[in-house]
Amino acid sequence: MAETIQIALVGNPNAGKSSLFNALTGLRQKVGNFPGVTVDKKAGTTRLTDTLTARVLDLPGAYSLYPKSDDERVATKVLLHPTGKDVPDVIVVIVDASNLKRNLLFASQIMDLGKPVVLALTMMDLATSKGITIDLAEMERQMGVPVVGVNPRKGKGIHALRKVIAQVAETQRSTPPRAFIDHTEIAGEWLPEVRRIAEAPSDYAALQMACSLPDVPYLQAAQKIQLLALLDGFGFSKARVQAAEVIARYARIDKIMTAAVVTDTPAQKSLRAERIDKILVHPLWGNLILLLVLFLLFQSIFWLAEYPMNWVESIFSGLSGLLSRTLPENAFTDLLINGVLAGISGVAIFIPQIAILFGFITLLEDTGYMARISFLTDRLMRSVGMSGRSVMPLISGMACAVPAVMAARTIANRKERLITILVTPLMSCSARLPVYTILIGLVIPDKSFGPFNLQGLVLMGLYLLGFVGALVVSWVLSLFVKSDGRSYFLLELPYYRMPRWKNVGTTMIQKATVFVRDAGKVILVISIALWALASYGPAPKEISGNRYIAAVPLEASFAGRMGHWIEPAIKPLGYDWKIGVALITSFAAREVFVGTMATLYSVDEKDNARQEATLREKMAAARTPQGRPVYTLATGVSLLLFYVFAMQCMSTMAIVKRETGSWLLPIAQFLYMGALAYASAFLAYVLLR
Numbered sequence: 001m002a003e004t005i006q007i008a009l010v011g012n013p014n015a016g017k018s019s020l021f022n023a024l025t026g027l028r029q030k031v032g033n034f035p036g037v038t039v040d041k042k043a044g045t046t047r048l049t050d051t052l053t054a055r056v057l058d059l060p061g062a063y064s065l066y067p068k069s070d071d072e073r074v075a076t077k078v079l080l081h082p083t084g085k086d087v088p089d090v091i092v093v094i095v096d097a098s099n100l101k102r103n104l105l106f107a108s109q110i111m112d113l114g115k116p117v118v119l120a121l122t123m124m125d126l127a128t129s130k131g132i133t134i135d136l137a138e139m140e141r142q143m144g145v146p147v148v149g150v151n152p153r154k155g156k157g158i159h160a161l162r163k164v165i166a167q168v169a170e171t172q173r174s175t176p177p178r179a180f181i182d183h184t185e186i187a188g189e190w191l192p193e194v195r196r197i198a199e200a201p202s203d204y205a206a207l208q209m210a211c212s213l214p215d216v217p218y219l220q221a222a223q224k225i226q227l228l229a230l231l232d233g234f235g236f237s238k239a240r241v242q243a244a245e246v247i248a249r250y251a252r253i254d255k256i257m258t259a260a261v262v263t264d265t266p267a268q269k270s271l272r273a274e275r276i277d278k279i280l281v282h283p284l285w286g287n288l289i290l291l292l293v294l295f296l297l298f299q300s301i302f303w304l305a306e307y308p309m310n311w312v313e314s315i316f317s318g319l320s321g322l323l324s325r326t327l328p329e330n331a332f333t334d335l336l337i338n339g340v341l342a343g344i345s346g347v348a349i350f351i352p353q354i355a356i357l358f359g360f361i362t363l364l365e366d367t368g369y370m371a372r373i374s375f376l377t378d379r380l381m382r383s384v385g386m387s388g389r390s391v392m393p394l395i396s397g398m399a400c401a402v403p404a405v406m407a408a409r410t411i412a413n414r415k416e417r418l419i420t421i422l423v424t425p426l427m428s429c430s431a432r433l434p435v436y437t438i439l440i441g442l443v444i445p446d447k448s449f450g451p452f453n454l455q456g457l458v459l460m461g462l463y464l465l466g467f468v469g470a471l472v473v474s475w476v477l478s479l480f481v482k483s484d485g486r487s488y489f490l491l492e493l494p495y496y497r498m499p500r501w502k503n504v505g506t507t508m509i510q511k512a513t514v515f516v517r518d519a520g521k522v523i524l525v526i527s528i529a530l531w532a533l534a535s536y537g538p539a540p541k542e543i544s545g546n547r548y549i550a551a552v553p554l555e556a557s558f559a560g561r562m563g564h565w566i567e568p569a570i571k572p573l574g575y576d577w578k579i580g581v582a583l584i585t586s587f588a589a590r591e592v593f594v595g596t597m598a599t600l601y602s603v604d605e606k607d608n609a610r611q612e613a614t615l616r617e618k619m620a621a622a623r624t625p626q627g628r629p630v631y632t633l634a635t636g637v638s639l640l641l642f643y644v645f646a647m648q649c650m651s652t653m654a655i656v657k658r659e660t661g662s663w664l665l666p667i668a669q670f671l672y673m674g675a676l677a678y679a680s681a682f683l684a685y686v687l688l689r
């Protein structure tokens, strides 16, 4: 049987760790061109040789062994914890060759922990175009650990890396003969004593521990007390030791670079990037371009998606027609067509739009533009109590709030992080898109003014509204949440890179599939339940014997009664009882609204000629008992606003609980968003009626 070792991929943010992880394991961990893409650890396996396999751990990026934010903490925990299932046998440090000096700082700290280390140099292509030549053999001699050049984007050097890792694992040869710097010199006489008490595996591990006290999770309280007293006696100053450490490391790194690195002509590539950035992060032009980019995004969600959406729509209505003609007429057929198929088709239609949305976001991330957006908006964000770091969570909230809330881990300041988590679900996520589209199609005329399509503009308006809502709420919260010190915003602007079109394509397909699968599961369950609730109802008093009867009119069914039950609460917003049912079911997830509507209208009209009409046609034809259209401008806008603001997503609440450790925040979020939703929907209905 093959032996299995454990390897950890660590390094600075945006150095290519996840790309390398994907190249090694064949998995598809998210990759993007900005620091802080990965915020949690992820494991995969790779075969190193015929007899050796490895469990590979992809980790969030970190700048040093002294973590400042939660994502960095995930990485350093794996490096420093002496026990646990993630303890690596070999550490692979990913070093960005185009940013060698800063990357080597972290690498040298890791080497001094005393574990077998391999350096994998990525971005060699970028370094070359910046005029940097690295002598890998000399580098290896100088560093005292194996150095391998790789390009995970192109799959180059991966085989060599596997072999080196296997050799290191088998011979343990790469524990460097001596430490990178002289720790006794920068520390003090306390070092051996600290090492003994803390049972640290190396001098540097002991020094690192001393500088991190009392925040060292794997030490016992008694050890900590002993250590603190000891250090106190020696007049230990953390700031002085850390400064001395960095100076000593850079001094040696400078020597190594003089020996192994040649830099000629000033970099063409970086000059070009600077010129582009002069415009793209310019206070005026930069913001105008940003607006234009967002505008194109929303217009194209309508333009590009229109045809594929029509195809999907006609496929499903054709299928439903075919099934109802060929299958025998019984309750099962009814369930299949009016419950399941109707519910699924309701969401499936939105696959093209969701794919386009994800494609666009991937493009922004892949090219490096996303980091520019956070740079541009830092001032705005700061003025409302967040920081430029909050922009990445907010923008990825346009796709889905669940990963977005996790992305807030990169925010080191606690206050800014909490506020960001609280307001991120206000960003319009892809699950709202189906609701927006169907309601916009119903109540907003399909008119164009020159290049502007009215429906596209309204859609953009809804997204902007969510964003503005997030800013306003953040500002209000910042008055209440206590701050733990001033924060500063440091973000590297990554190089511009050509997007990898294959990545954009696969992300579109993958995300659309996940959306259909996840939404499909919920909708399947809910639409079956709903079909039963909508098709059956309590028996009227005059029929005795049977307690429930089938084929009641929809209004008299269980679902109908449920809708009527909450009608008093939603009447002031202009909603009828069918919308009421959809509101209730979509508290599980927003897109369920469309599935519910599809099932309700399908059950309601199963015996008449409109059976094969699309959901939108059925909704457009819906009338109140007084004979007026249900979906007027007032009702439509009111409902749109409700969906902009309401927290209708169990998954988001669960993830907020996990990230903050208590139910307090998700409940607060649910309440404030609900109040905002109800108030704005009410106002819109009253004003537009």
Ligand SMILES: Nc1nc2c(ncn2[C@@H]2O[C@H](COP(=O)(O)OP(=O)(O)OP(=O)(O)O)[C@@H](O)[C@H]2O)c(=O)[nH]1
Pocket: 012, 013, 014, 015, 016, 017, 018, 019, 020, 030, 031, 032, 033, 034, 035, 036, 037, 038, 039, 059, 060, 061, 062, 122, 123, 124, 125, 126, 150, 151, 152, 153, 366, 497
């Ligand atoms: N030119 C070039 N680009 C690369 C190379 N390796 C990775 N990239 C690109 O670098 C960017 C960052 O890659 P990731 O794999 O997401 O980096 P990461 O280290 O996981 O980043 P975080 O998770 O944010 O810490 C992506 O745009 C990759 O396509 C390389 O060798 N050359």
Ligand SMILES: [Mg+2]
Pocket: 017, 018, 019, 030, 031, 037, 038, 059, 060, 061
């Ligand atoms: Mg990553």
